[in-house]
Amino acid sequence: MNNVEQTWGWELAAHHDVLKKMLGAYPSFHDSAVRSFCMSRRRETGEGLDGRPLPSGRTRDLVDVRLEVLHDRYGPPPVGRRHNYVVFLDCLDVRTAEIDVNAMLEEATIMEMTLKRVEGGLIQLDLMPNVGFDVLLTCAQVAVSDMQPYIRPAS
Secondary structure (H helix, E strand, C coil), X not given: CCCCCCCCCHHHCECHHHHXXXXXXXXXXXXXXXXXXXXXXXXXXXXXXXXXXXXXXXXXXXXXXXXXXXXXXXXXXXXXXXXXXXXXXXXXXXXEEEECHHHHHCCCEEEEEEEEEEHHHEEEEEEEEEXXXXXXXXXXXXXXXEEEEECCCCC
C-alpha cells in the first residue's frame, strides 16, 4: 500500500509549510466554510501578460482575490485544542475566473479545494462546493498569507 501524503496541491502555495505546521497535514478544506471573498485592483505592473515590459511606461492593473476560510467549520471538533483556524489565502494576479457570486449568498460549505499547475506556469485554484460558493481561478501565485485561531460556535 502506498502511504504518500495527499497534498491537494498546497505545496504550490507560498508559505504552504504553515498549513502543515498548524493543521498537522495539508488540508482538503472539506467541511470548511468561506467567511469572506474579496476581489481588488490595488496593485499594478509595468509588465504585460507575457512578462515583457509594456510600451511607453504603461501599466496594467493586477486583480487579486483574498479568501478567508474557516477551516473544518462543519467537521468534528479539533482534538487537543479549543480552537480551529481561519486561513487567509491570496490569489495574486488573477488571469481567469469562474465565480458564482450569487452562491456566496448561500451557506458556502466546501467539499474540496485544490491547487494545480497549469499552462504558462500559472496556478489554478479550484474550490468545489458542498453547498453554495463555487470558484475556479487561474493566477500567477497563491499564498497562505495568515492563519488566525477562531472558536467554533456551539452546535
